[in-house]
Amino acid sequence: MSDSTNDTSLAADPYGALEKLQGAGRGSLTDAVAEALRGAIVSLAMEPGMMIDKLAVCERMGVSRFPVSAALAKLAAAGLVEVLPQRGTRVMPIVMHDIRQHLFIRSALEVETVRTLASASSDETLLAALDANLDRQRDAVTAGLRREFHTLDLGFHEILLDATGLSRVKEIVAASRSALDRARRLMASPARHAHTLAEHEQIVEAIRTRDAEAAAHAMHRHLDEVIAELRRFASERPDLFRE
Template identity: 40%
Template sequence: MTQQPIKFLDRAAAYAKQLDYARPASGQIYGFIRDAIVSMELEPGQLISESALASKFGVSRTPVREALIKLANLGFVEVLPQRGTYVSRLSMEKILEARFIREALEVSVVSHLAEKPNHQAVKAAEAIIAEQKLAAEADDALLFQELDDKFHQLLASHTGYSRVAAMIEEEKAHMDRVRNLSLHMTGQYKRVLTQHRAIIRAIKAGSVSEAVDAMSLHLRGVYKVLDTLPKEHPEYFQ
């Protein structure tokens, strides 16, 4: 792949009209490109032209460069000197490492919450699950995944430890595209919803062991996905 998809560039030009110049443009551009990568509109190995994007967004190259630097730091893109910036290919090693770290963190999160159930957190989580159900019915994988992130961030934020949510956010970058691809597998929406409900049910009941088991099962689902995806899409992986 050498050229950015025309549709993506057209969407960038349309998105430029929505930029809020009261806020840093780089953060908004980052979100736009990140969503395109996570949704697989920009596939692994795809070239990202800094100059073309700056032109479409109607901004200087600086905010685009800042957005790409942030994406590179999170592992979404790779900057190759004298060659350009490319969407990173999926790394099995990094995906499994990220899952390992996330499980260690998120099992601790639900254990902490189950010890002292928080009615406000439970109610907010149940509302997110209800929104996810609607996203699943509409087969909106990107929205479903955004709500999935919101669900996990909500739980982490109610531990009272500010760094936990940020650490989970950083680690999940390597799993985001795999999660998105997996949602198109038969039964995956239902599986995730069932697991989220089990996690909240255990927290609500104050059962630490059930909350831990439910979260572990939820996060280990990536193993099943990784048995299939590399065979179906070998071009996506390193």
């Protein structure tokens, strides 16, 4: 079945993704509310810049104001919401300066990852895993399965990082990827996914032919395209972004 839902569109009810909670203690209730709100923010059900109605959250989730306020405080510390004096709490706009920093981290580590992998002796297990992932990416692009493609995109980069055996590097990249998740979902489109697939194919081909510099260049270009696309999107929807 084709996933025709546009990830960048607002839900008719931004609180619709929140489910009623029951039977949890105060501490675990706060965590559950925070996790539900985090999911709604990252999935863009609650879009950047949206003011959060605490009462609506309380009514939707069947909880008091305390766990909602405590959950929002946790999300503020994580940079997902911000408190505006005398106005309330809103979903944090996407901050371009932060995006650039996280992409800088990813580029430094992932470019070296593919350079190292391409320089090493040919690993048939790695290539088989990458080829299988690319096959599924092609199917997702053809069928318009946006969420599935997003998951496969994450998996593609994880395969590369796992192959290095450097768990700390993978953790750092994962943290930066997580910080970019809202921006990536905003840009999700059939055209962007087709371009991403082509960029992934170039990376794998360079690894297959053991061309370290070509692999590094392909990964660098791939990540550069993310920021270029994001700048284009920000020019169209400046209300969602902050420099």
